[in-house]
Amino acid sequence: MTEFSNSAANLASAFVKARLSAQAIEAYPGPVPQTLADAYAIQDLAISAWPEPVAGWKVGRIMGDDAIRFGTDRLAGPIFSSQVRAASASPSVMPVFKGGFAAIEGECVIITAQDAPDDKTEWTSAEAIGMIGAIHAGIEIASSPFAGINDLGPLVTISDFGNNFGLVIGDLIPHWQDLETDEWSFETIIGDTRVGKATPAAIPGGPVESFRFMLENAARRAMPLKKGSAITTGAVTGVHIAGISDSAIVRATGVRDIRVRLIEAEPRTEGADASQAG
Numbered sequence: 001m002t003e004f005s006n007s008a009a010n011l012a013s014a015f016v017k018a019r020l021s022a023q024a025i026e027a028y029p030g031p032v033p034q035t036l037a038d039a040y041a042i043q044d045l046a047i048s049a050w051p052e053p054v055a056g057w058k059v060g061r062i063m064g065d066d067a068i069r070f071g072t073d074r075l076a077g078p079i080f081s082s083q084v085r086a087a088s089a090s091p092s093v094m095p096v097f098k099g100g101f102a103a104i105e106g107e108c109v110i111i112t113a114q115d116a117p118d119d120k121t122e123w124t125s126a127e128a129i130g131m132i133g134a135i136h137a138g139i140e141i142a143s144s145p146f147a148g149i150n151d152l153g154p155l156v157t158i159s160d161f162g163n164n165f166g167l168v169i170g171d172l173i174p175h176w177q178d179l180e181t182d183e184w185s186f187e188t189i190i191g192d193t194r195v196g197k198a199t200p201a202a203i204p205g206g207p208v209e210s211f212r213f214m215l216e217n218a219a220r221r222a223m224p225l226k227k228g229s230a231i232t233t234g235a236v237t238g239v240h241i242a243g244i245s246d247s248a249i250v251r252a253t254g255v256r257d258i259r260v261r262l263i264e265a266e267p268r269t270e271g272a273d274a275s276q277a278g
Contacts, residue, residue, distance in 0.1 A: 007031050008038065012045035015160045018145035020051075022265040024099030025146040032156060036070055039158035044221060046161060047078050051268075055081040056109075056230030057218065058140055058164040059210040061203070062154045073204065074213040075154050077162015084230060087138075087170040087258045091247060094166045095265035096143040101150065101163065102262060104242045105235035106186045106250035108200050108207040109138035109169050112231065116215055116224040128212035131225070135176035135207065137186070137252040139260055140232045141166035142239060150239075165265070167230060171255035181206045186236040187251040196237030207233035 007030050014029035033039040047054065056079040067073040085092045096102035113133030143165035149157055157163045173184055182201035187194060200206050210233035218225050225231070242248060242262055250258045 008042045011042045016046050016049045020268045022267045039155040042159040052080045054078045055084050058232045075158050076217045077164045079167050083166040085168045087168050091259035091261040092168045094141045094260050096262050097145045098264045100145040101147050103142040104240045104248045105140040106188045106237050107138045107140050107232040109136045110211045110231045112225045112229040114227045121219045123212050123215045135173050137170040137255045139168040139250050170258040174254035185253045188237040189249040195240045198237045200236050203234040210234050
């Protein structure tokens with residue numbers, strides 16, 4: 001192994017172990033990645049060590065000078081099968097890491113219509129639209145065992161599963177096929193406080209650009225999107241810090257309220273041997 005390969009394997013192992021054991025990490029557990037390739041290499045190793053399949057992906061933003069530096073304004077992270085819930089009348093109970101990072105994000109969730117070709121790594125917006133099977137309102141649970149995950153830049157965020165730990169999928173957005181995203185109002189409420197209100201059109205390129213990005217990102221990593229994959233397309237009202245025992249509501253135009261309650265993550269009793277991440 002090269003020196004970087006050893007570091008990537010150790011970092012992936014550290015994050016997988018921390019997530020499976022629900023233990024906080026006080027400091028970043030190794031050299032901070034310096035390139036997108038390094039960050040996604042860590043994430044890919046961690047995905048291979050995680051004991052369940054990828055059911056979807058979160059797409060987040062890269063802002064300001066970092067977007068210029070890295071040549072992209074999006075980042076990706078996996079959502080695993082056991083972390084996806086369908087919204088109901090009762091709040092979805094979602095775990096987050098004690099001593100780590102936790103936030104609530106209202107999202108447009110795109111469901112992939114069919115398997116993407118294995119060898120297609122470049123997508124136009126029109127081609128991406130043709131791959132959309134449905135668009136729902138949803139809530140992404142952003143959480144990491146490392147409380148400083150978003151403080152050290154997007155490469156660190158990428159390296160720990162993109163700072164994702166769950167997804168709640170709500171109702172279909174009415175007339176989603178029209179893609180009139182400037183008319184889809186989202187509101188996020190934590191406790192009794194409205195913490196944000198916006199439309200998906202406020203995100204450059206909107207949900208379609210996030211989905212197009214994810215089609216390319218996944219294919220270039222030899223994990224092309226599959227039929228039914230759920231893709232969160234960006235925090236519509238922002239990233240809202242929350243904590244264990246907090247309750248939140250995402251309210252979107254034409255759909256039922258989506259409710260969540262955060263609880264402390266518990267260790268998993270089964271799982272892959274995280275030491276094999278490399």
